[in-house]
Amino acid sequence: MEKGMKDHAALAEAFINDEERVDWHDGALWWIRQKRDIASKQIPEWEDLRETASRIKNNVLSNLHDYLLQFEANATLNGIKVHWAADAEEHNAIVYSILKDKDIKQMVKSKSMLTEECHLNEYLIERGVDVINSDLGEYIQQLDNEPPSHIVLPCIHKRKEEIGEIFHEHLGTEKGVSDPTTLTRFARRHLRDVFITRRAALTGVNFAVAETGEYVVCTNEGNADMGAHLSEVQIASMGIEKIIPQKAHLGVFLRLLARSATGQPITIYSSHFKKPREGQEMHLILVDLGRSRQLGRVDFRDSLKCIKCGACMNTCPVYRKSGGLSYHNTIAGPIGAILAPNLDMKKHADLPFASTLCGSCSNVCPVKINIHDQLYQWRQVIVREGYAANTKVLGMKAMAWTLSSPTSYSTLGKAGRWVLNNIPFAVNNKFNPWYKQRDMPDGPKESFDVWYAKNNGHDSEKD
Amino acid sequence: MSSRENILAAVLKNQPPASPLPDIGFLKGNAVDVVAQYSGVFASIGGNVFLVKDLAAVDALIRENFDATKRIITTLPELGNSFELLSATADPHTFDDVEVAVIEAQLAVAENGAVWLPEQRMGQRIVPYICQHLVVVVAAETIVPTLHEAYGQIGLGQYGFGAFIGGPSKTADIEQALVMGAHGPITMTVLILDQVG
Ligand code: SF4
Numbered sequence: 051m052e053k054g055m056k057d058h059a060a061l062a063e064a065f066i067n068d069e070e071r072v073d074w075h076d077g078a079l080w081w082i083r084q085k086r087d088i089a090s091k092q093i094p095e096w097e098d099l100r101e102t103a104s105r106i107k108n109n110v111l112s113n114l115h116d117y118l119l120q121f122e123a124n125a126t127l128n129g130i131k132v133h134w135a136a137d138a139e140e141h142n143a144i145v146y147s148i149l150k151d152k153d154i155k156q157m158v159k160s161k162s163m164l165t166e167e168c169h170l171n172e173y174l175i176e177r178g179v180d181v182i183n184s185d186l187g188e189y190i191q192q193l194d195n196e197p198p199s200h201i202v203l204p205c206i207h208k209r210k211e212e213i214g215e216i217f218h219e220h221l222g223t224e225k226g227v228s229d230p231t232t233l234t235r236f237a238r239r240h241l242r243d244v245f246i247t248r249r250a251a252l253t254g255v256n257f258a259v260a261e262t263g264e265y266v267v268c269t270n271e272g273n274a275d276m277g278a279h280l281s282e283v284q285i286a287s288m289g290i291e292k293i294i295p296q297k298a299h300l301g302v303f304l305r306l307l308a309r310s311a312t313g314q315p316i317t318i319y320s321s322h323f324k325k326p327r328e329g330q331e332m333h334l335i336l337v338d339l340g341r342s343r344q345l346g347r348v349d350f351r352d353s354l355k356c357i358k359c360g361a362c363m364n365t366c367p368v369y370r371k372s373g374g375l376s377y378h379n380t381i382a383g384p385i386g387a388i389l390a391p392n393l394d395m396k397k398h399a400d401l402p403f404a405s406t407l408c409g410s411c412s413n414v415c416p417v418k419i420n421i422h423d424q425l426y427q428w429r430q431v432i433v434r435e436g437y438a439a440n441t442k443v444l445g446m447k448a449m450a451w452t453l454s455s456p457t458s459y460s461t462l463g464k465a466g467r468w469v470l471n472n473i474p475f476a477v478n479n480k481f482n483p484w485y486k487q488r489d490m491p492d493g494p495k496e497s498f499d500v501w502y503a504k505n506n507g508h509d510s511e512k513d
Numbered sequence: 514m515s516s517r518e519n520i521l522a523a524v525l526k527n528q529p530p531a532s533p534l535p536d537i538g539f540l541k542g543n544a545v546d547v548v549a550q551y552s553g554v555f556a557s558i559g560g561n562v563f564l565v566k567d568l569a570a571v572d573a574l575i576r577e578n579f580d581a582t583k584r585i586i587t588t589l590p591e592l593g594n595s596f597e598l599l600s601a602t603a604d605p606h607t608f609d610d611v612e613v614a615v616i617e618a619q620l621a622v623a624e625n626g627a628v629w630l631p632e633q634r635m636g637q638r639i640v641p642y643i644c645q646h647l648v649v650v651v652a653a654e655t656i657v658p659t660l661h662e663a664y665g666q667i668g669l670g671q672y673g674f675g676a677f678i679g680g681p682s683k684t685a686d687i688e689q690a691l692v693m694g695a696h697g698p699i700t701m702t703v704l705i706l707d708q709v710g
Contacts, residue, residue, distance in 0.1 A: 346527030
């Protein structure tokens, strides 16, 4: 953690204070998780699909160099102008130079976590270019001057009354109006004017096909298309890991993506962009931004298989109860906690600790990333490199010593049980970080060793 | 070195040892009663679906269900007497006032309710997105069980743009309340042309 910056636990505290909101947020996301379960159970070969997707991605990672070249060659043949950007600054400069070339001062953008990572909006605004996020959730977040709190559901943490208030303040809707349909219709009219007047549109990329040089953008609202098909300059920003080898593989990923994300059988719009429209310019920016480095981290490279469905967030008990903004990173939740330390280990040292390691994230991941194992591995790297918060280091050191010594484990177990049962206030206090938001359990009457010996008819030598 | 070369060099250096592509040939749907499955799935995602026997019935159905005093455009020459034939060369912005667009899909997917529309069938890329109501005609015999058969037929695809569209534009960004017509069509109707039946 950087000095003066709040960590996940501190940021979550504000969210947790509003208990009613926590319960609601928790319930809303769990409902989506359940929709995912129902949708996945309707596909008999669901597990085979996950395994296949995971293996296709293994192949992608092991041939990424060649696939990137193949994609670039085919996209160029299709008439797409391909650019390469090592980092956020270079990506933003490319976007700006494309706009400047055409003297364009206004752009409409559809959902792209990558441009959020790059802080593109701020960069362009500083240079006099106005950018509007057209995904409704992102638009609301932009009006409220907040980043998205979820990669699929950007304003999932906001209540409709708060959104009504934002619309009232910024768009002049009547005070007190909070009906979702009324607000959506209002935004629809407003954003139609935006789409009609913007000369440039930027989209993200869900998949890029090496074999054909085309890229696929998935939205439910149709906002990427409204922007792209009305613009004279179309820009797509993609992380280099979004490549898939063949077009037929889209069948595997599109079957998994929407079902994992929201339980829908397919995203409403899966748009395949291959060539610019007559008279239009099409640019595509391939962005590294730490991906090639993560590829070299053997324990963490699998995180690059992520297709950004959000399922791991919807199922994570920590995410559901702490809110996406507490992760102080563009990608929140379990996968964000793996990707973020790669970019800045010091700044994001707290994130791999924001997990119960229950494994629910790995169980739902459509590309079978071993998310909770990687979180556990990051903790070790972070402690080894000296970036962990002091409370956690002491706790972990004590735990490591206890677990590595049977005698101390047994002795401390006895002491622990005695403390829990006899002086609970000694552990139920603010010096014990585990007591926060929890009541410590009553201590068991006997140790596991004693219990095991009794129930298996052996005498215990120990204890 | 340029960023391109730097990135490619870093990727080459860091990528794991070769891992073969899995065979996806085993992924196939069940072709039994795709029309019924399609209709059920499409209705469940908020679409309207009708079985029609010919294009005259399509014509009548559109008049019955939509406001014919407003702008209705189509790419189907057979409907050209009733509705405006879509111009492939018009400025895309001029479609902003289209009430209904009637286009024909190349195929539809039973498992997810989506239709496949290559650019040629849309007439113009913007049309299925900018209209207030989208009507898609699809021949019953072109409905395939899953996306795997769909991509099998599409192949590499001779199009500059193409899309699977599975329902009206929707959002659930405000407290998870489902609202149809976020930016694109408020309704989507699929007319399954069953000339045998
Ligand atoms: S890590 Fe897996 S579950 Fe999480 S967003 Fe990525 S693909 Fe989805």
